[in-house]
């Protein structure tokens with residue numbers, strides 16, 4: 001593990017351990033909800049108290065996510081994307097407004113919503129297998145050790161890491177670490193996968209590989225995905241809808257682009273589609289003209 005990893009691991013590990021504390025609760029089995037009322041973000045604001053006074057990070061954020069949808073969230077640095085995702089994950093509460101899943105308010109982290117961070121948040125002293133097993137063990141209280149081991153192994157295999165199961169995070173690449181995080185998140189069968197810029201630290205080739213793996217996992221598991229990205233092309237390849245946020249303070253959803261490409265998607269096909277460039281230009285126009293970041297313009 002390099003120095004940067006060790007510095008950045010701490011907050012994510014704190015969030016992860018907070019999730020793990022609530023994982024020991026029985027699974028929330030509100031499965032009968034209608035798809036149109038899956039995740040509702042209603043008129044959310046988030047105000048942070050600071051020594052200089054209250055800072056309004058988000059104000060009037062509204063978004064409805066359908067079950068099984070793949071949503072990407074984009075916006076300039078500091079606009080409040082992580083703030084919003086942390087509230088959906090249940091790590092923080094909104095100052096006003098409400099977020100509901102299956103019409104029940106989200107009040108804490110839970111195994112129905114698993115988070116994957118950019119910095120992997122793996123326990124460096126545990127092996128790949130142990131990192132995944134830990135989550136499985138915390139959730140599946142009624143299963144035998146053998147069954148739990150099989151679940152961990154199955155998900156390590158799903159992300160192609162069987163050969164590396166006995167290695168520790170410091171002995172594997174960034175792409176492999178992110179695969180472990182995804183395997184760990186999926187191993188407890190969440191309804192939602194919440195991804196905070198998961199591929200931001202990866203090289204372009206690994207990034208494209210993982211995007212494709214994520215799409216096939218999403219298709220097979222029918223999990224609902226909410227993912228932050230800074231990359232318009234990544235969003236156009238992955239998402240059903242691209243949610244573009246205005247700049248803070250008091251950021252909100254500025255515009256939502258419907259991404260019409262049929263699935264399964266092939267990157268080379270998308271590049272040949274004139275609509276790809278229209279959508280890309282629309283996103284670029286939003287980010288760099290209508291909501292240009294002051295610092296970027298200077």
Ligand SMILES: Nc1ncnc2c1ncn2[C@@H]1O[C@H](COP(=O)(O)OP(=O)(O)OP(=O)(O)O)[C@@H](O)[C@H]1O
Nearest residue numbers: 048050055057076077078079080081082083084248
């Ligand atoms: N605990 C906090 N106290 C005070 N201000 C905060 C706190 N957390 C976040 N903020 C502020 O809220 C705003 C939104 O932060 P957030 O991290 O959600 O943005 P972001 O869009 O995810 O940024 P990035 O893309 O750089 O990760 C920023 O101005 C940030 O400085």
